[in-house]
Amino acid sequence: MRIDASGLHYRQLNQQIKAAVAEGETEFELVNVCGHRYLGSGIDQPVNIRVEGIPGNDLGAFMSGPRIRCSGNAQDGIGNTMDDGLVVIPGHAGDVMGYSMRGGCIYVRGNAGYRIGIHMKSYLDKEPVVIIGGRVRDFCGEYLAGGKLIVLGLDQPAGEPLVGKYCATGMHGGTMYVRGEVDPALLRPGVSATEIGDDDRQVLRDLLAPYCAEFSLPLDEIVGGLFVRITPHTARPYGQLYAY
Amino acid sequence: MPLTTVHPQFIIKRDMDLCIQCGVCTRQCSYDAQKIDPEDGRVSSDPRTCVGCQRCVTLCPTGALVVTERELHGRSHPNWSLQVQRAIHRQAESGGMLLTGMGTDKNYRIYWDNLVLNASQVTNPSIDPLREPMELRTFLGAKPERVEFDDEGNPVSQAGPLLTLDTPIMFSAMSYGSISFNACYSLARAAKNAGTYFNTGEGGLHRDLYEYADHAIVQVASGRFGVTPQYLDAAAAVEIKIGQGAKPGIGGHLPGEKVSAEISATRMIPEGSDAISPAPHHDIYSIEDLKQLIYALKEATNYSKPVSVKIAAVNYVVPIAVGAVRAGADIVAMDGTRGGSGATPTVIRDNVGIPIEFALAAVDSRLRQEGIRHQASLVVAGGFRNSADIAKAIALGADAVYIGTSALIALGCHMCQSCYTGKCTWGICTQDPYLTKRLNPEIGTRSLTNLLRAWSLEIKEMLGGMGMNSIDSLRGNREMLRGIGLTTEELEILEVAPVGR
Known part of the structure; x- marks a missing residue:
């Protein structure tokens, strides 16, 4: 189903999509999208949505199943509290991506902004995966409780830090992988950055294979690079703060 | 027990003439304050670990026990009370923040006690609720600015999605995790019985409570625990929790030790891991961001249910509440400084926030001044002790109230403020199966249903006395209130006349 979003309010656009999903439609092509918010929000079917244009904030918020493929950049709040599904961004992504995400994948080919992957968490077979091709800014992986957050640092100018300040503050679960050096000064106490082992490389290969396929990137070359793994010292970072 | 400088807070008196050495006290105490000697079977007490929960006192079959707060020891000092000294000793020993439970025990003025309600005399005769219908039905959500009719006299104005309450009292947010399943179950069933709503707090909705979901307000807090499309779909309303x-x-x-298998499944986090709710929502740094989340939730639920925003009453509660209304909140819930908690740093509980009376009066006034009072309902919380407090709150401008602490007292809470220990002897604020089975959900449901019935009857009685037959006539009707013993400034903020005028 093809929907021309020009002139439509996001509420109208989302209503049209949801009505069609309810009738069994599984393939969507949205054209002339320009800042329409909440695309895919609240949909719990594994439908395919292709977005031509720039989707608005909260793309895929609270969604559980849809596979959304964009044509270029996307804005803030992608995959907010997302339960399942896929979001593919060939360009750059804005701030607060993957906030409290519990499942599904977000693939960004370019860079992402501030507050990426805050408080992602995993549960049973649900494990959120966020992969950023370029670099991220400050507060990445704060309160990380589960899932995988991967920063590849592709196409970056020499000397460009791949993560910003306050990286992994309050992290108490999950794993963050950065392909390249991480200045220890950017990390908060309570986490360690170590070089990866063979197990990690296999994990990365499994996670990166669909990502590389999505963007036609050389998997072997990317997996073979220098990776740093960031993990928390404890799952109980606040255990020592109180008098009982 | 190691040597400590912390003085015991309670004295346990056992009348040896009455004590039959049955050992009930030792089995009831989860704090090791009552012990039984394994050799000779004699019971003894250790006041150093006693929290004053009164469980042993209540269940002692011969009434042999008395637990009282220890008064002064040594020389008294107004600045350095026993409580102050004890806090310093505990912190000197641990280096940690002091934790506590329930609402503040600091002696802040309770302004409800300085407000009195009106009644009819001679003119506008009072109504007897026993013989005339008395309407407590309350609708929460966005209302139309004015009611308009078509040519045939049918109303054409549309209200937003509304919650329908048979009494203007709802159960405040208490999560599964902070309280036991039996406590949650009692709240859910009582809400259904009484035609009102319970609030899940931020701990998700247990699968066995989904059948009560049409009476559930589900929370979306900074931790987003258990927030799934099903959770949002099932609920009667969604509440964004900003503050408490x-x-x-x-x-x-x-803490991870409380994240049992059941809680793990409800919150959707691994068993034994800490469930951390960050201080702010990291996707909300402004009113515009709040609006984005409000509409994200409306989109996710197809605009089919009201979205509430719960904030704590603080200095700038007025612009924040007005901002929330302008951001699209259908309900703004405000929690005053006397509001309760399962675990909170004592210093925060006792020193941060303002009383709900002023927050309510100021927010209601400002919303009316701005002409947007109809766009959202106001729900207030924070230490409502009885039906009179509730009637006064409604007269000050509230649409409904949330009760938390009084509901827990109805379930057996004796206000020992030790909820954070997870050892609640009353089976309310614990996950220990040995303790939780003490709270029978049948009895709990009945107690809560009784409390709501009793308070509703009293509210009807007060309404009838004022010559009103509907709670709507009292709502925001500050003419029905007078202030006693309040300063001019306090009266001005409350927009209430002094007694005698």
Whole structure:
């Protein structure tokens, strides 16, 4: 189903999509999208949505199943509290991506902004995966409780830090992988950055294979690079703060 | 027990003439304050670990026990009370923040006690609720600015999605995790019985409570625990939790040892891991961001249910509440400084936030001044002790109230403020199966249903006395209130006339 979003309010656009999903439609092509918010929000079917244009904030918020493929950049709040599904961004992504995400994948080919992957968490077979091709800014992986957050640092100018300040503050679960050096000064106490082992490389290969396929990137070359793994010292970072 | 400088807070008196050495006290105490000697079977007490929960006192079959607060020891000092000294000793020993539970025990003025209600005399005769219908039905959500009719006299104005309450009292947010399943179950069933709503707090909705979901307000807090499309779909309303009266501005965390298999499944986090709720929502740094989340939730639920925003009453509660209304909130819930908590740093509980009376009066006034009072309902919380407090709150401008602490007292809470220990002897604020089975959900449901019935009857009685037959006539009707013993400034903020005028 093809929907021309020009002139439509996001509420109208989302209503049209949801009505069609309810009738069994599984393939969507949205054209002339320009800042329409909440695309895919609240949909719990594994439908395919292709977005031509720039989707608005909260793309895929609270969604559980849809596979959304964009044509270029996307804005803030992608995959907010997302339960399942896929979001593919060939360009750059804005701030607060993957906030409290519990499942599904977000693939960004370019860079992402501030507050990426805050408080992602995993549960049973649900494990959120966020992969950023370029670099991220400050507060990445704060309160990380589960899932995988991967920063590849592709196409970056020499000397460009791949993560910003306050990286992994309050992290108490999950794993963050950065392909390249991480200045220890950017990390908060309570986490360690170590070089990866063979197990990690296999994990990365499994996670990166669909990502590389999505963007036609050389998997072997990317997996073979220098990776740093960031993990928390404890799952109980606040255990020592109180008098009982 | 190691040597400590912390003095015991309670004295346990056992009348040896009455004590039959049955050992009930030792089995009831989860704090090791009552012990039984394994050799000779004699019971003894250790006041150093006693929290004053009164469980042993209540269940002692011969009435042999008395637990009282220890008064002064040594020389008294107004600045350095026993409580102050004890806090310093505990912190000197541990180096940690002091934790506590329930609402503040600091002696702040309770302004409800300085407000009195009106009654009819001679003119506008009072109504007897026993013989005339008395309407407590309350609708929460966005209302139309004015009611318009078509040519045939049918109303054409549309209200937003509304919650329908048979009594203007709802159960405040208490999560599964902070309280036991039996407590949650009792609240859910009582809400259904009484035609009102319970609030899940931020701990998700247990699968066995989904059948009560049409009476559930589900929370979306900074931790987003258990927030799934099903959770949002099932609920009657969705509440974004920004703050809580007992701990404005700070987050919370459920320690890993309380994250049992059932809680793990409900919160959707691994068993035994800390459930950390960051202080802010990291996707909300402004009113515009709040609007984005409000509409994200409306989109996710197809605009089919009201979205509430719960904030703590703080200095700038007025612009924040007005901002929330302008951001699209259908309900704004405000929690005053006397509001309760399962675990909160004592220093925050006792020193941050403002009383709900002023927050309510100021917010209601400003919303009316701006002409947007109809766009959202106001729900207030924070230490409502009885039906009179509730009637006064409604007269000050509230649409409904949330009760938390009084509901827990109905379930057996004796206000020992030790909820954070997870050892609640009354089976309310614990996950220990040995303790939780003490709260029978049948009895709990009945107690809560009784409390709501009793308070509703009293509210009807008060309404009838004022010559009103509907709670709507009292709502925001500050003419029905007079202030006693309040300063001019306090009266001005409350927009209430002094007694005698």
